[in-house]
Amino acid sequence: MDPRLPETDLVIFDCDGVLVDSEELSCRCLADAMVQIGIEMSTERALELFLGRSATALLDYCQGVGKPLPKTFLPELAVQVRETFRSQLKPIAGIAAVLGELHLPYCVASSSDLERVKFSLELTGLASSFGPRLYTSQMVKHGKPAPDLFLYAAGAMGAEPGRTLVIEDSVSGVMAAKAADMKVWGFIGGTHYRLADGSALLRQAGADRIFAAMNDFWNEG
Structure with missing residues (x-):
């Protein structure tokens, strides 16, 4: 004790x-990746929606707005986050x-x-x-x-x-x-x-x- x-x-x-x-770095990567596949998102909004949440929350959100994520999304996001962390974390x-x-x-x-x-x-x-x-x-x-x-x-x-x-x-x-x-x-x-x-x-x-x-x-x- x-x-x-x-x-x-x-x-x-x-x-x-x-x-x-890491939170701002990862949510910036996430927002950029979502915009690239046609889902409107900002870093600030990503922080509001997904801070402290698992990937399931992200998948559920995208399904809910009628934009289910492609199978390559999470692996490609993980690579981008890792690259960003390597230089800035x-x-x-x-x-x-x-x-x-x-x-x-x-x-x-x-x-x-x-x-x-x-x-x-x-x-x-x-x-x-x-x-x-x-x-x-x-x-x-x-x-x-x-x-x-x-x-x-x-x-x-x-x-x-x-x-x-x-x-x-x-x-x-x-x-x-x-x-x-x-x-x-x-x-x-x-x-x-x-x-x-x-x-x-x-x-x-x-x-x-x-x-x-x-x-x-x-x-x-």
Whole structure:
């Protein structure tokens, strides 16, 4: 147990927007790819619709607007995102220090696929901090905002939901953590919140605390 985090046996970190500053980059790639196949989309709208969501949410949206995605769309998008990440992706400032000071078990639970999570963490130098403790929406039936992924991660780590703290940057992620009966802190330090009031969005979704810099992680326990 870490005395700075009372009644907490496990910390679950989302990946995109919490560990790596990827949300704006990936949604820009997504918006560009959707426009190319005739679906009107902007980076800002993509963030609003798909932030913290799995590929299933994207497929459902496109089906709903009468523009089902071609089979090549997701593989080609993954290549474009990887190329963009390789040249532009950076870790969230201060996250390495937080992980180094965290004296209790922690893991990742992400809506991204496992290969993308691994790639992002390796690219930003964070992979060694997590090892195999990576859980993704591919491993459960229902992605965020359903609680399945967080409950799966906590179970795999041997922690009770009520003694688990989740660090999330998306409305769907916060909702998923609350549905899992976990404490959740909303992080709004990613570049995708430059023009949006992330604090209001995440607090309305049920976040127990909001913070905007990893340097402030320990300011409240």
